[in-house]
Amino acid sequence: MIELRNVTKKFGTFAAVDNLSLSIPTGEFFGFLGPNGAGKTTTIKMIVGLFTPTSGTVTVNGFDTVRQPIEAKQTLSYVPDQPFLYDKLTGREFLYFVGGLYSIDKSTLQSRIPPLLEHFEIGAWIDRRTEEYSQGMRQRITIAAALLHKSKTIIIDEPMVGLDPRSAKIVRETLHVEASRGTDILMSTHSLAIAEELCDRIGIIHNGKLVFCDSREKLQADKNRLDGTFESLFLDVTNT
């Protein structure tokens, strides 16, 4: 469960996120949309603890991310928009490294890693250094690492950027499975189709403010008010 209360993030005088309030209940798949520079990544970075809010509070599964960062981080998984990995480590070493950070013991890791490798079709690449990986393979390893500790919440930033259709399909299926298991997911994306396909609720952020937030069913009604496409609705609500 994620809860943002009156969250503002300023860089100098510029407010990247402006008094944002949002609640994502347990088990919900939330799609976070918005034009470039709207404040999606900034919001996500505040949730995962990479940024500190200028004002307001962020809680993840009941833990304040500023006052109880370790407890909050223990319950969530983060997949960044750019899957930067330690170049000189192999994929397998990276998975063990991340597993260790979440205090997972060796025997658990040994049982959890092989199914993930199979699911993400990583194959022989697992023992090669990540500096050799393509964008898609990096993304697969990053998502596999995020699933290692079976967190309650997954935060995923632009998961489809630069992926080939095969990788995109694997990622989509994985998120679908995780959502059906009751994991709450916050996914930022530019792909309206994917948001419509996967998410229970969709929020649109523009200039740091939440300008639209509704369930998939209500979204349909809103679309029908215009020409029936999500694209028109998106352009309508983000047209200032």
Next chain:
Amino acid sequence: MYLLFHIFLYKFKASLKSVFDVRSVSVVRSVGSFLFYCGFVWGVYVSTRNITIYVLHQTQIGLYLYHRFLEMILFIFFIAVNLGNIIVSYSTLYKSPEVAYLMTKPLPSVSLFVIKFFDNFFYSSTTLLFISFAALLGYGSCFEYPWYLSVAIMVFVLMPYMFLAACLAAIILLGIMRVAGTIGFRKIMGLLCLIYFGFLVLFFSFSNPVLLIEQASRFYPNVDRYFAQLPIGAYQYLPNHWVAEFFFSMTRKDYTAALCSETLLLAVTAALFALTLMAAKRLYFKTWLISLQIQSNRMSEKDGGRIRLFDFRKESFLSPKIESLVKKDFFLFFREPSQWIHLLVLLTIAGTFILSLTNMNLNIRIESMQFFTYLILFAFSGFMIASLALRFMYPMCELEGKQFWSIRSAPVILEQWFALKFILGFLLVLTLTELITWAMNIPFLRYNPRGELLSWFGIYAGFWLATAMSALNLGFGAFFAEYTEKNPIRAASSQGATLTFLSSLLYLFVFLAIVLLPLSNYFQSLFHFTKFARESIIVPGTAVAVLSMLAGVWGWHVGLRSLKRDFLN
């Protein structure tokens, strides 16, 4: 040529933007850096002036001998510029993404080489340029040179001298890369280390400072008469000799001889630059392709599914978090050639230093000489430790890079992570520090069997030096970290690194000032067989501990605060 100027213009514009960055953090940093630089430059100026006056008027070693020592310092300076340029230019010329980008443009490879060569020269030599200019002003003030003469000497003598070292570095690097394509990079690096080591041994065999003092002392106090006795050595063909000769001729107002040395230096520099361009025209693009090949060969070395030493799959007595972080750092360090090669080079230098210390002949029955030798050796050891901490501890945070998100977003307590980094680096620095201080005491104890207090001083001082310098370097490394530099050598030669090094030297200077008097008293008591009041070291000993703790805590605090900032990458 037009393209060359076009690129230079845009690089200049980009650098101006960073110089005139008006963000408050940048302004504070820039002003701080400027003030610190000014302070340091002032310190170099005053020290050079005082040392020159002391050596020429108090000890009266004479102008000739003074300039022979200057020649040796200039040789070390040449090697420092040369080595610095070789190491940094490998990254600038071969690993820079800018080069890879510009290689796709219709630009002759030699033009690209020229851009990166100058880029590299000014990047790796800026601090040395400042320091040498301050030293020159200090030296010039002793001989009543007007300031503009010092500026002219800087531009027409010292800068060409440094440029010569940089040209030689570029030629050596092009040669290395060409040969590396045939026999492999590791072998060529080993060979280069051996050649450099051999060259250093050869130079100091030809111009041994101890031998020089012994021979010249026979004529004391008229040491300039030694001049007439001196045979002409092979070192007259080295550029440091021409520069030293230039200075010597200027002090004697023999302007014709000075002009001869200057002309020789400029001619050789111009010739070597032309040779560098010719070599670059022939080899740069070819060697750039070789560097790509080497990098891809290294990448395709499969690390394999087999379980190796320190493998992540192996059980460990450490907690999973600590184990993960330690193993990650271990693999990243030993899989990056610039890390382990540099460590090997520094360990070789430290080993040579330790060996020469243990075999040092200190049979000098002059009380002040033994004390000064001890002080100089201690200062030099401190300098080595500062360099070691700068090279290996300063870049630790920066090298986490953009991948740092994986640690920052994980349930890792930053204080613990920072402490772990500190311990890993500190163990290396402390071990080497204690070894050096132990070795340093051996020759003194040989001639002063009653001087067991020196051993305790070595252990005590070594501990505090290692602690303070490790914390300062790690902390300042975190403070200046932007998580974008992948090359540890470039990270350790950035502006932040320079400021950190100067801070370490300032700390060392205060440290030395505190221990100066008690050490001097101790040596006096050893020479005159008088009793040394051990209580008199309590106050300076405590002062040293307090100073080191303050420096360490400052570095720690600054670093940890910076780590908690937003991770913008």
